Amino acid sequence: MINFQKKCKHLNIIKWFVVGILTILTLSNHYYYINLSFPWHIITTIFLFISTISIAFLTKQGKKILLLIYEAKKETKKIIFPKLKETFYTTIIVIIATFIISLILWGLDNILIRFISFITTLRI
Template sequence: MSVEAEKQGSSFDSIKWILTIVILGAAVWGNHYYTEQVSVLWRALGVVGAVIVAGFIALQTTKGKDGFSFAKEARTEVRKVIWPTREEALRTTVIVLIATVIMSLLLWFLDGIMVRLVSFLTGLGL
């Protein structure tokens, strides 16, 4: 019986997702179609309203609820992060830039040596 209920819920979820996509598609089409006839403010309000309605319908599905739960958990985890101070970020950036310059110069030097070595071995002078 629970398998039947899950299948029924998933079929309703499919209908809800189709309705969500239709509403969003209608918002895009309406925004494009009424470009000349309606002001930007009313078109923007219509699109925002359609997105809110579509989002509300999507949140009623199983995947929508799971996605919203995931977003809430991710926000909680981001709050736990210890962000670097401005000084630490600046110091790390300078270290990365210096390391990048040093590696670039080293690779440029090695490339020059290899070009000269290959030209010597092949007999083609530069």
């Protein structure tokens, strides 16, 4: 059992090493072989990129990422979005509440300004 876990760990390390090498190859393909005809340049870049991503998803961490993506997609299907009428009424309520609160703050601001100006005009 321990030997199998060591093999899996070593295999995972080798996969990440291959991912690193393929990433370097992809970048060098883009930099050094720019003189290659455009379709071949794009085809090789896409092939190297897809190979890199595929091998990365075969690692332990890659499988966790795939599981996370799958679970996120499953959760987004459970979302119930509001109807247009509900959205409209909620927007109207927010606009009215914002207007009322802004009037209250404007009134308090005017009261405080008049109070402070009254205090500062007094000569004691």
